Amino acid sequence: MSDDSAPAVRFSDLHKGFSGQRLFEGIDLELPRDRITALVGASGCGKSTLLQLINGLIRPDAGKVEVFGAAVDYTNLPVMRRRIGYAVQQIGLFPHLSVRDNIAILADREKWEESRVKARIERLFAMMDLDLALLTRYPHEISGGQAQRVGLCRAMMLEPPLLLLDEAFSAVDPITRIEVHAQFQRMQQEEPRSVVMVTHDMNEALSLSDHMVVMAPGVVLQAASPDIIAKAPADERVARLLEARA
Amino acid sequence: MMTSIPLRARAALTNMLLIVGLLLASLGTLLASPATMAAEEVAEWPADKPIVIGSKADREGYLLGEMFAQVLEDAGYTVERRLGLGQTIITYQGLAEGELDVYPEYTGTLAHAILKLDNVPSLEKLDALSRERGLKVLKPLGFNNTYAISMRRDQAESLGIATIGDLAAHPELSLAMSHEFVKRSDGWPGLAAAYDLPQVPRGIEHGIAYQALRESKIDGTDAYSTEGDIKRFDFVLLEDDKGYFPEYLAVPFVNAALPEKAVAALNQLAGSLDEDSMQALNAEVSTDEKSFAQVASRFIQEQGITSEQRVVSGAKWDKLGTNLIEHLQLTLSALLLACLVGLPLSLLVYRNPKVSRVVLYVTGLLQTIPSIALLALMIPLFGIGVVPAVIALFVYSLLPIIRSAITALLTVDPLLVKVARGMGLTRREQLRHVILPLATPNLLTGIKTAAIINIGTATLAAFIGAGGLGEPIVTGLSLNDYDLVLYGAIPAALLAICAELLFELFERMVIPAHMRGLKTR
Numbered sequence: 225m226s227d228d229s230a231p232a233v234r235f236s237d238l239h240k241g242f243s244g245q246r247l248f249e250g251i252d253l254e255l256p257r258d259r260i261t262a263l264v265g266a267s268g269c270g271k272s273t274l275l276q277l278i279n280g281l282i283r284p285d286a287g288k289v290e291v292f293g294a295a296v297d298y299t300n301l302p303v304m305r306r307r308i309g310y311a312v313q314q315i316g317l318f319p320h321l322s323v324r325d326n327i328a329i330l331a332d333r334e335k336w337e338e339s340r341v342k343a344r345i346e347r348l349f350a351m352m353d354l355d356l357a358l359l360t361r362y363p364h365e366i367s368g369g370q371a372q373r374v375g376l377c378r379a380m381m382l383e384p385p386l387l388l389l390d391e392a393f394s395a396v397d398p399i400t401r402i403e404v405h406a407q408f409q410r411m412q413q414e415e416p417r418s419v420v421m422v423t424h425d426m427n428e429a430l431s432l433s434d435h436m437v438v439m440a441p442g443v444v445l446q447a448a449s450p451d452i453i454a455k456a457p458a459d460e461r462v463a464r465l466l467e468a469r470a
Numbered sequence: 471m472m473t474s475i476p477l478r479a480r481a482a483l484t485n486m487l488l489i490v491g492l493l494l495a496s497l498g499t500l501l502a503s504p505a506t507m508a509a510e511e512v513a514e515w516p517a518d519k520p521i522v523i524g525s526k527a528d529r530e531g532y533l534l535g536e537m538f539a540q541v542l543e544d545a546g547y548t549v550e551r552r553l554g555l556g557q558t559i560i561t562y563q564g565l566a567e568g569e570l571d572v573y574p575e576y577t578g579t580l581a582h583a584i585l586k587l588d589n590v591p592s593l594e595k596l597d598a599l600s601r602e603r604g605l606k607v608l609k610p611l612g613f614n615n616t617y618a619i620s621m622r623r624d625q626a627e628s629l630g631i632a633t634i635g636d637l638a639a640h641p642e643l644s645l646a647m648s649h650e651f652v653k654r655s656d657g658w659p660g661l662a663a664a665y666d667l668p669q670v671p672r673g674i675e676h677g678i679a680y681q682a683l684r685e686s687k688i689d690g691t692d693a694y695s696t697e698g699d700i701k702r703f704d705f706v707l708l709e710d711d712k713g714y715f716p717e718y719l720a721v722p723f724v725n726a727a728l729p730e731k732a733v734a735a736l737n738q739l740a741g742s743l744d745e746d747s748m749q750a751l752n753a754e755v756s757t758d759e760k761s762f763a764q765v766a767s768r769f770i771q772e773q774g775i776t777s778e779q780r781v782v783s784g785a786k787w788d789k790l791g792t793n794l795i796e797h798l799q800l801t802l803s804a805l806l807l808a809c810l811v812g813l814p815l816s817l818l819v820y821r822n823p824k825v826s827r828v829v830l831y832v833t834g835l836l837q838t839i840p841s842i843a844l845l846a847l848m849i850p851l852f853g854i855g856v857v858p859a860v861i862a863l864f865v866y867s868l869l870p871i872i873r874s875a876i877t878a879l880l881t882v883d884p885l886l887v888k889v890a891r892g893m894g895l896t897r898r899e900q901l902r903h904v905i906l907p908l909a910t911p912n913l914l915t916g917i918k919t920a921a922i923i924n925i926g927t928a929t930l931a932a933f934i935g936a937g938g939l940g941e942p943i944v945t946g947l948s949l950n951d952y953d954l955v956l957y958g959a960i961p962a963a964l965l966a967i968c969a970e971l972l973f974e975l976f977e978r979m980v981i982p983a984h985m986r987g988l989k990t991r
Contacts, residue, residue: 276892279892281888281891281892301894302894302895302899303894305891305892305893305894306893306894307894308894309893310889310892310893312885312888312889312892314885316883316885316886316888316889318886318890318903318904318908319908319984319985320907320908320982321903329893329895329903330893330894330895333899333903362982362984365984378893379893
């Protein structure tokens with residue numbers, strides 16, 4: 225079903241608007257496989273919308289979204305979504321479930337053996353520098369940085385070939401964020417996968433990603449590697465975004 | 471005896487399931503076929519079919535109902551007593567729908583409240599009109615229990631009030647009349663017009679009116695001319711000098727299909743009671759607190775209708791266990807039914823604000839129907855007894871359950887729902903593992919509210935013969951017996967407190983401590 229040479233995500237002639245306001249009018253865009261792609265731009269440029277078009281949380285008005293060469297099947301989204309990890313800024317750990325049950329919520333639905341669940345969590349926790357003692361705690365009993373990493377572990381539990389991160393590093397203090405970045409990069413080395421991350425932080429995009437898509441409302445200004453973007457911004461708007469960083 | 475408790479609990483559960491089953495079954499028949507008039511089937515009376523005797527919830531009603539029951543028993547019939555059924559609307563509906571076979575009625579009430587006539591015609595005419603409805607009026611018992619206005623003797627004498635007409639000169643008097651009397655055209659409105667009375671009476675439950683009058687909280691109330699309390703409390707009845715009040719002759723009001731032999735047995739009581747003797751019998755019940763059955767039994771023996779005085783267990787406290795179990799059955803069946811309907815319905819509609827609003831509006835509207843009116847409305851549909859009571863309580867439980875369920879489901883953090891959806895949980899899994907657990911605290915609050923409302927409202931179910939803790943309350947009100955009222959009211963209050971505590975315990979068991987003050991991360 226998936227095509228080995230296809231890009232991780234392809235948008236073709238994509239149209240999307242909200243309550244009469246048109247946002248995208250015929251966007252064509254490909255996001256590369258096995259790379260970290262950062263979608264950047266000011267608030268309202270549509271980067272988060274683009275991300276949610278990938279896992280079907282938002283549907284296009286017209287045009288096509290393909291993941292690994294296969295068009296998104298809106299009649300059977302849960303199956304597709306289990307192959308796409310998803311983590312968000314506010315983390316959204318389920319307060320009534322322990323850390324273990326939060327992380328394993330999909331594996332439990334997929335009826336994984338407990339030994340397999342345990343092995344997978346141990347590996348994720350090792351990569352993320354998390355203490356296994358956290359597993360029995362509830363979300364309100366762990367720190368913000370720990371919660372953020374637990375959220376990432378949950379998104380990667382089923383070893384999805386594609387990971388979507390919606391500002392997933394932005395809810396913690398700058399020092400913790402540097403730590404989480406390092407752990408994330410280590411994980412990407414050990415388990416390379418296609419990642420699409422949305423961020424408003426140019427620095428984060430430049431340091432973490434292999435490929436960047438710089439956006440203004442409804443349009444793609446430039447799609448290239450961080451090096452090229454930093455050295456040769458396509459136009460003034462891209463340059464301004466680069467200057468605005470701290 | 472030791473094994474009887476779990477057995478009883480099991481029996482209670484079985485009964486409850488039976489009631490729910492019956493409800494569903496009766497709903498089924500209701501939908502399948504239009505209601506048939508049981509009274510029109512003038513067939514042979516089956517030998518083993520009990521004669522069902524009703525009465526309104528007043529002292530005289532209980533007493534006459536008990537007399538009817540005993541003369542029929544003496545004639546060899548099996549009888550079923552359903553005494554103390556609210557007011558005219560309930561007993562009449564019960565008789566018309568074939569739920570009752572006989573109850574004591576008064577000619578004036580029959581003419582005005584039931585047949586909607588402007589005057590009280592002859593007995594023959596009343597009987598003929600009743601027969602058109604499959605009912606029959608038997609021979610009068612003798613006395614005329616008409617309406618009267620009563621006051622404290624000392625106040626009436628010091629103000630020089632002896633007749634109803636004298637009231638017109640004293641607009642300052644505070645009057646309170648029974649609800650039925652305030653409404654009925656032949657009650658206060660007609661009386662005030664006939665005598666040009668300036669007072670505006672408040673509505674009051676007749677059972678507590680005398681207490682209020684005695685304690686000078688009010689100065690006058692409507693009375694029935696044969697009431698024993700008039701003697702007991704030294705009240706006076708004002709003379710109806712314009713002859714405004716019609717005749718209220720007590721008669722057995724029966725199903726026309728009742729066998730001749732039963733009619734003959736009831737007619738043995740014809741003419742046996744005048745106002746004085748009825749007043750005396752009524753006073754005997756209220757002052758001596760003898761059970762109605764004993765007083766009725768002695769009277770029947772004195773009349774020579776039967777030769778032996780029956781042995782009646784006089785204790786009035788022996789039914790607490792039964793009443794409590796009945797009460798729990800009513801409450802729990804209704805609650806269970808309301809959860810079975812309300813929770814799935816809420817799940818079905820909560821994501822659609824328009825439909826949710828309609829559902830909430832309709833259940834809210836049902837909630838505003840006064841409980842006694844709702845109970846009365848149930849009779850033509852479901853008869854009298856447990857089934858209509860459970861349905862009425864069910865209707866009352868729906869609003870708190872649905873309202874809290876919809877609110878609970880809607881207030882689950884949308885971020886968590888989005889995350890659950892985005893990670894690939896199916897709709898069912900989202901509900902089962904995320905939405906319902908998060909909604910549970912609020913859901914339980916709604917169910918708890920419904921349970922407590924139910925426990926209170928179920929005391930009214932006694933008015934339609936459903937038993938429960940309302941039974942001693944209703945009887946106590948009709949007897950002015952406050953011990954008996956408390957005997958029902960205190961357990962009901964304790965039950966409500968227990969329910970509250972049990973729910974709290976249950977919450978502690980099913981909801982982790984940190985979820986009681988909800989926090990999202």
